[in-house]
Amino acid sequence: METKTSSTLGVGILGAGPVTQAIHLPTLSRLRDVFHVAKIMDVDPAIAESVAGRVGAAWTTSMEDLLADERVQIVVVCSPHQFHAQQVIAACRAGKQAVLCEKPFAMSQAEAEQIAAVSQETGVPIIVGAMHTFDPGWLAAKEHWGDLVETTHTIRYSIVLPPNPRFEDFATEVITRPESPRQDRRDPDVAAGMVRGGIMGLAIHDLPLVRAFCPDFTDLEVLSCQVPDPSGYLLNLRVGERNVQVFGINTQSWEPEWTFEAISNTASLRIDFTPSYVQAGSATATISRGGKSEVYGPYLANGYESEWRYLADLARGKAAPVDVTGLIHDLTFALEIADTASAAVRATTSTKEASL
Amino acid sequence: MTQQLTVLSSPEADAGGGVPQVISSLPVSLHPTDGAGSDLVAVAGTPGWTEKALESIEAGARGVMVIRPSAADVTALRDRAEASGVPVVLDTEWAHNPAVAAAAPRFAAVNDENSLLEARVNAPVGVDVDQVLLAQLALIRAAVDPVVSLSHARRNRHGYDALAHLASGARASLSAILSDALPSSATLRIIKPRDAVTLAVPASETAAPGRVTVSGPDGATLLPTQWESAHRAAWRRLHALAEAGEACEDLSSFAADVAIVTGGRPEAAGGRG
Numbered sequence: 001m002e003t004k005t006s007s008t009l010g011v012g013i014l015g016a017g018p019v020t021q022a023i024h025l026p027t028l029s030r031l032r033d034v035f036h037v038a039k040i041m042d043v044d045p046a047i048a049e050s051v052a053g054r055v056g057a058a059w060t061t062s063m064e065d066l067l068a069d070e071r072v073q074i075v076v077v078c079s080p081h082q083f084h085a086q087q088v089i090a091a092c093r094a095g096k097q098a099v100l101c102e103k104p105f106a107m108s109q110a111e112a113e114q115i116a117a118v119s120q121e122t123g124v125p126i127i128v129g130a131m132h133t134f135d136p137g138w139l140a141a142k143e144h145w146g147d148l149v150e151t152t153h154t155i156r157y158s159i160v161l162p163p164n165p166r167f168e169d170f171a172t173e174v175i176t177r178p179e180s181p182r183q184d185r186r187d188p189d190v191a192a193g194m195v196r197g198g199i200m201g202l203a204i205h206d207l208p209l210v211r212a213f214c215p216d217f218t219d220l221e222v223l224s225c226q227v228p229d230p231s232g233y234l235l236n237l238r239v240g241e242r243n244v245q246v247f248g249i250n251t252q253s254w255e256p257e258w259t260f261e262a263i264s265n266t267a268s269l270r271i272d273f274t275p276s277y278v279q280a281g282s283a284t285a286t287i288s289r290g291g292k293s294e295v296y297g298p299y300l301a302n303g304y305e306s307e308w309r310y311l312a313d314l315a316r317g318k319a320a321p322v323d324v325t326g327l328i329h330d331l332t333f334a335l336e337i338a339d340t341a342s343a344a345v346r347a348t349t350s351t352k353e354a355s356l
Numbered sequence: 357m358t359q360q361l362t363v364l365s366s367p368e369a370d371a372g373g374g375v376p377q378v379i380s381s382l383p384v385s386l387h388p389t390d391g392a393g394s395d396l397v398a399v400a401g402t403p404g405w406t407e408k409a410l411e412s413i414e415a416g417a418r419g420v421m422v423i424r425p426s427a428a429d430v431t432a433l434r435d436r437a438e439a440s441g442v443p444v445v446l447d448t449e450w451a452h453n454p455a456v457a458a459a460a461p462r463f464a465a466v467n468d469e470n471s472l473l474e475a476r477v478n479a480p481v482g483v484d485v486d487q488v489l490l491a492q493l494a495l496i497r498a499a500v501d502p503v504v505s506l507s508h509a510r511r512n513r514h515g516y517d518a519l520a521h522l523a524s525g526a527r528a529s530l531s532a533i534l535s536d537a538l539p540s541s542a543t544l545r546i547i548k549p550r551d552a553v554t555l556a557v558p559a560s561e562t563a564a565p566g567r568v569t570v571s572g573p574d575g576a577t578l579l580p581t582q583w584e585s586a587h588r589a590a591w592r593r594l595h596a597l598a599e600a601g602e603a604c605e606d607l608s609s610f611a612a613d614v615a616i617v618t619g620g621r622p623e624a625a626g627g628r629g
């Protein structure tokens with residue numbers, strides 16, 4: 001590749017929907033000493049042109065065109081889920097300096113393995129946009145939680161999610177927004193789809209955090225699975241020796257909640273995350289033991305900003321790459337939960353809600 | 357004018373129920389006594405409590421307070437209490453906290469067959485898990501609705517996760533987490549497509565307030581907080597019942613909850629999740 005004239009790193013974005021508009025462009029605007037947006041690609045030319053126009057970037061409707069552009073050094077995959085794997089692989093093959101793939105990394109184990117092989121072969125570092133794994137509140141907790149990973153017996157992960165536009169609309173002015181039709185969760189297929197979609201789309205954010213506390217993550221049992229009204233998931237899991245509850249619900253009620261807890265006989269960690277989309281600072285982590293609580297955060301930077309700073313360090317060879325095996329394990333863990341739980345809810349929904 | 361009633365307690369009841377502290381905070385209504393013929397009797401809810409309560413009624417008590425009752429067959433006691441019109445109040449960990457009564461009408465507005473109640477308890481390591489579940493069932497009954505069926509998804513020395521149905525047809529998820537890192541407390545929450553009600557209740561010995569939050573698309577309201585312990589509120593209730601000579605439903609409700617607890621044990625339920 002030719003040497004770049006620009007002193008900042010050129011970013012190329014595949015998919016310019018709400019996440020690009022509300023999350024990545026505002027985050028990049030905070031990091032102008034490190035990055036500039038070189039090119040934006042979307043299958044919808046109107047979106048590509050309009051979003052690129054905001055940041056003075058070139059635009060295209062062709063992925064090949066973006067990947068062939070040498071002004072693009074870092075590729076961000078922000079398209080719908082089903083395109084992630086193929087686009088990550090193409091970006092690696094194009095010899096880019098680093099790839100940020102929005103969660104989820106892939107939609108199947110086979111795709112994940114292909115990504116791992118290509119990443120190995122090309123040496124292109126990849127990170128997944130699971131921003132809470134980069135959140136300064138989470139990282140501070142990690143430094144101070146002592147032996148909690150070994151001693152935790154119970155894990156709770158809960159998201160109460162008001163409609164996304166309530167946050168997106170404070171982060172940007174979104175130009176198009178897909179409609180999500182109201183569905184009947186009493187239909188077994190709908191219920192199974194909601195659970196799978198909920199886990200791969202929403203719960204997936206912090207399943208890497210759950211897995212960090214579950215050394216035996218392959219020994220997994222879905223003890224129960226339910227769908228709350230109007231949509232979401234409530235799962236009880238046994239993961240090795242850990243008792244895990246994963247809850248998510250969509251509601252118009254105003255109060256958002258996003259918490260992660262890991263609890264042992266003598267210590268507990270609780271993390272309260274700020275909502276997605278907005279640049280509202282880091283999570284706050286509280287570690288309690290023996291009648292004392294230590295609180296870490298909130299810090300000014302959130303997980304989005306930290307993930308981008310890490311990406312810059314990666315591209316410049318200043319940071320060690322994320323272990324792709326870990327990313328694959330995160331995905332395997334999520335897929336296993338999504339598959340088992342959606343099958344379980346399909347079975348119980350078809351036998352009617354009367355039984356539990 | 358408030359009638360002053362005498363209270364006979366025991367070291368065990370005092371330890372679990374803070375009886376002297378309650379009496380000192382209700383000095384006009386209650387007065388301690390050591391002797392026979394006391395109006396009210398405090399009985400610790402350790403095994404054998406039903407016999408002690410029966411004896412107290414036979415000795416002429418006008419009211420009985422059972423502190424943290426453990427699972428027991430209450431049939432004989434209930435029949436006797438009903439026949440003699442003596443109130444037997446069960447001082448379980450959370451149900452009497454004044455925030456519970458404040459929350460009840462709010463929960464009623466969101467309790468229907470589409471609802472999902474989330475109930476969680478934090479309790480110390482080593483507690484009797486059946487007793488925790490009984491106290492949680494009493495709380496749910498007082499704040500929302502009785503639990504009519506329950507099955508455990510998991511139950512072990514660290515706590516439990518159970519799935520249940522309420523009388524309204526609503527589903528419920530009940531959990532207990534045993535840890536010494538967290539203060540003993542209970543929460544209930546119903547989140548609907550538009551509205552939500554949350555109740556958080558501290559341990560029975562503290563006058564730290566329970567908190568009821570009612571929210572909808574327009575924001576949230578924290579109901580006025582009341583700094584009264586669950587123990588004190590339970591004694592005010594017993595005093596009022598005894599003064600009026602009215603029995604109460606606590607034992608019947610308890611019998612129903614005991615049946616749920618024994619029926620919902622993993623071995624009884626055949627491990628269904």
Ligand SMILES: NC(=O)c1ccc[n+]([C@@H]2O[C@H](COP(=O)([O-])OP(=O)(O)OC[C@H]3O[C@@H](n4cnc5c(N)ncnc54)[C@H](O)[C@@H]3O)[C@@H](O)[C@H]2O)c1
Pocket residue numbers: 014015016017018019020023041042043044047078079080081083102103104129130131178201276277
């Ligand atoms: N990190 C977070 O906080 C967060 C939050 C929400 C969503 N996400 C993830 O970000 C991704 C994008 O989310 P979104 O809400 O913007 O999605 P979206 O589906 O609303 O928008 C995606 C955009 O991609 C375009 N597109 C469709 N097919 C394409 C293709 N083959 N190549 C390139 N572009 C294509 C669409 O025209 C659209 O403009 C999703 O994978 C989602 O899971 C992350």
